[in-house]
Structures are given as C-alpha cells and as structure tokens.
Amino acid sequence: MGFRVVLAADNAGVQYKDAIKEMLSGDERIDEVIDVGVGSADDAEAYPHLAVAAARKIAAGEADRGVFVCGTGMGVAISANKVPGVRASTAHDSFSVERLVLSNNAQVLCLGERVIGKQLALRLASEFFDYTFDPSSASAEKVDAICSYEPTN
Numbered sequence: 001m002g003f004r005v006v007l008a009a010d011n012a013g014v015q016y017k018d019a020i021k022e023m024l025s026g027d028e029r030i031d032e033v034i035d036v037g038v039g040s041a042d043d044a045e046a047y048p049h050l051a052v053a054a055a056r057k058i059a060a061g062e063a064d065r066g067v068f069v070c071g072t073g074m075g076v077a078i079s080a081n082k083v084p085g086v087r088a089s090t091a092h093d094s095f096s097v098e099r100l101v102l103s104n105n106a107q108v109l110c111l112g113e114r115v116i117g118k119q120l121a122l123r124l125a126s127e128f129f130d131y132t133f134d135p136s137s138a139s140a141e142k143v144d145a146i147c148s149y150e151p152t153n
C-alpha cells in the first residue's frame with residue numbers, strides 16, 4: 001500500500017506545493033494526494049490555519065504523510081507541531097530528510113519556497129518517501145520520549 005499524502009501551503013509556498021502535487025500524483029509510491037490549499041497566490045489565508053488543518057488529517061488517520069510549504073518552512077512546521085501526534089520539521093538537505101524519518105519518525109516535511117530552489121524542493125519531497133521508520137531501531141525509544149510530552153486531556 002502506498003502513502004496517502006496531505007499538502008498545504010500559504011501564498012508564499014503555493015508554487016512549490018503545486019509542483020510537488022503534480023510530481024507526487026504521478027508517483028507509484030503515492031496512493032492519494034489531499035490538497036488543503038491554498039489554491040492560488042491570491043488566497044491570503046495564514047499558514048497556521050493551513051498547516052493545522054493538514055496536520056489534523058494525519059492525526060485523524062486520513063493521511064500518512066504531509067509536505068507543507070511556506071516562505072521559510074518554519075511557520076508551517078511550528079504550527080503543525082501544535083497538533084498532538086504530529087511531528088514536523090523543516091529539512092533542506094538530503095541527510096536531514098533521511099533523519100527526519102529514520103531518527104524522528106516525522107510524518108511532515110516542511111519546505112521554504114523563499115529559501116531553496118524548486119528542483120531541490122522537488123528532490124527532497126521525493127526522497128521523503130524513500131524512508132520508513134523502523135520501530136525496532138535505537139531511535140524508537142527517543143521518539144517515544146517525544147510522545148511522552150504530548151499534552152493529555
């Protein structure tokens with residue numbers, strides 16, 4: 001079974017988000033692409049609302065992974081991490097993308113359209129789906145420790 005992927009971007013990240021959507025839509029590793037917006041650069045909806053709406057789809061089990069884009073990749077990451085159960089970070093190099101999954105079991109890769117070039121963004125977004133977290137790895141107990149700090153109701 002392939003990944004169900006949710007995409008989000010504000011107006012500073014919409015061009016890369018749309019390019020990533022096109023790329024992933026033709027990727028045999030991907031079963032479904034859900035786009036929560038924005039739909040165009042004319043939409044001024046602020047990045048926290050988009051990132052949280054998308055992250056909630058992961059927390060609800062409607063998506064497995066997310067790629068979120070804003071100007072820097074930082075605002076969407078900070079926002080997505082407010083959703084319990086979601087681990088998100090900006091990663092702008094291949095090694096970081098690998099460790100984002102293998103060390104941190106993160107479901108969300110965040111990218112900055114104002115920081116890296118489009119071809120690098122596409123490459124990193126593709127590489128993100130090359131990795132699967134190993135729950136028997138030495139990193140697992142560290143991820144469990146992250147989760148132990150989740151707020152409980």
Ligand SMILES: O=C[C@H](O)[C@H](O)COP(=O)(O)O
Pocket residue numbers: 010012013047070071072073074075076
């Ligand atoms: O992290 C925030 C993003 O980069 C966003 O796209 C731009 O935010 P700003 O307009 O507050 O700089």
